[in-house]
Amino acid sequence: MASIVEIKRGFGVRWKGVVRRAGVPTQVAYFDVRDDAEEWVRVVDNDARERQNEIKRQQALDALRERSRNEHRTFGDVLHRYLIEIVPHKRGADVEATRIKAFLKTPISKILVESLTQAHFAAWRDARLRSVGGSTVNRDLTILSHVIRVARAEWDVQLSRNPLHNFRKPKSNPPRERRLSPDEEVALLNACAETRNRHVVPVIVLALETAMRMGEIVHLDWSRIDLERQSAYLSETKTGVPRGVPLSTRAVEILVRLGVRNRGRVFRGLTENALRHAYARAVERAGIKNLTFHDLRHEATSRIVEKGLTMLEVATITGHKDLRMLQRYTHLRTQDLAKKLG
Known part of the structure; x- marks a missing residue:
């Protein structure tokens, strides 16, 4: 939580900026101008949130590695590990993280990763096309294919082939021609x-x-x-x-x-x-x-x-x-x- 407190003194007013977040040391600073206090609080709170999220990511990664010792893992386990280990280092990480979290809510995330087939992804594709266009689905498929490539190459996930290799993709949407008046x-x-x-x-x-x-x-x-x-x-x-x-x-x-x-x-x-x-x-x-x-x-x-x-x-x-x-x-x-x- 971030807050700004007005401190009245005999010769004027000062502003106290306070940033508190669980797991991160509390930070305090004093300013003569409220705008300076607001800017400091905004920047420091963003930094504290990032540190807090990093702690949570590490805790989740430790828990995931413990779970991954189990021989059978679901595709959701693989997606979760990708979200924690790979996504933060990519351009547009926050956008891709949102997509991965959406995948985790779909039925395909519950399937044992060793059992994944093109039929599973075909069912996911057809369901997804009922709510979004072909271009969006193709962007999703690109991410999912990369998830599987990383899992097979680096995490010893047992899949004889990438089920998204030579997978039939929907037609992309025609280019938008929207102009701004x-x-x-x-x-x-x-x-x-x-x-x-x-x-x-x-x-x-x-x-x-x-x-x-x-x-x-x-x-x-x-x-x-x-x-x-x-x-x-x-x-x-x-x-x-x-x-x-x-x-x-x-x-x-x-x-x-x-x-x-x-x-x-x-x-x-x-x-x-x-x-x-x-x-x-x-x-x-x-x-x-x-x-x-x-x-x-x-x-x-x-x-x-x-x-x-x-x-x-x-x-x-x-x-x-x-x-x-x-x-x-x-x-x-x-x-x-x-x-x-x-």
């Missing part, structure tokens, strides 16, 4: 400004100005930002290939307003899950329908194309490894050419 952008930013999380508005602006993915924005580091040259270097990307991103004047202005530092995360304490929930609430509050966070990347890319950059230049900014992925934007270039022809 000027009125929707205003409504979205106004709704974001009403959230308790002060990071949401600058995140939305950066998404629209740079076409960065959610995870890339969340992990932005001040040490990799050069405001004079208007550029940011992304060391952690979805493709695993670092890249530089040019910063527009509007993007630079929003970063300056955050308060420039020499190093450290630009959005300290912000996770992808927290941002995703805050964004969803803001979209609902704004009365906007069918607008995902990833649609902002599509909108930003569309705007970049409309400014007349070549597809190679666009790919350099957005990080698309395959230019064919940008073919969906060629209709915008065709419209521009038609206007020039008159």
